Amino acid sequence: MKELIKKKKRCLKCNKVKLIGKFPRKTKSEGHRNVCESCINKRPDENHNLFLAERAELKKRGKRRCTKCRKIKSLEDDFYTRNGKGFDGKSVKCRVCSILEKRQAHWLEYNIDGEVFTQYHLERIHKEQEGKCKICRLEIDIDIETRNNTKAWAVDHCHETMKVRGLLCNRCNKGLGQFKDNIEFFKSAIKYLEES
Numbered sequence: 001m002k003e004l005i006k007k008k009k010r011c012l013k014c015n016k017v018k019l020i021g022k023f024p025r026k027t028k029s030e031g032h033r034n035v036c037e038s039c040i041n042k043r044p045d046e047n048h049n050l051f052l053a054e055r056a057e058l059k060k061r062g063k064r065r066c067t068k069c070r071k072i073k074s075l076e077d078d079f080y081t082r083n084g085k086g087f088d089g090k091s092v093k094c095r096v097c098s099i100l101e102k103r104q105a106h107w108l109e110y111n112i113d114g115e116v117f118t119q120y121h122l123e124r125i126h127k128e129q130e131g132k133c134k135i136c137r138l139e140i141d142i143d144i145e146t147r148n149n150t151k152a153w154a155v156d157h158c159h160e161t162m163k164v165r166g167l168l169c170n171r172c173n174k175g176l177g178q179f180k181d182n183i184e185f186f187k188s189a190i191k192y193l194e195e196s
Helices: 002-006 037-060 095-107 119-128 170-175 183-195
Strands: 008-010 017-019 063-065 072-074 153-157 164-169
Touching: 037 063, 095 119, 119 164, 153 170, 164 170, 170 183
Parallel strands: none
Antiparallel strands: 008 017, 063 072, 153 164
């Protein structure tokens, strides 16, 4: 204990020389951090004040910084969904990041070539299928920024093995379970299943 009282160190934040006991322990040289306890305790408040100031300024301009991608985006462009979690009733993550996060969580069990299915695989399959549904050849738009809800799609997969088979429009994906008496779709679906 006497050694700690005698030893001193300069804080890299406030530039003051303080007793080593004022620096939290860490596995570095001398076993203590390079920033004193006082400065460490100030950091969250300073950062929070900067965050609040930036948020207020952005709000005046009708914008917000996404907490995930850190990009500043317009609130007017409806990048944020209303969910009551944000300070103004909108999400703290932009729509693109929210969709990507939900997709990835949903795809965790899917596999392709022995790997977990990812955005990379989605883009590769989309290119291989020339941007169209594998059964009815309807154009599929996977771009989150420009996605039109009338062109909704699904990653089709085997429910037993979870192996991804391809991209389908929502109609064909649902049609695999509930065909709507369309013979052409039946033929395309049979051909599709034989190929996979």
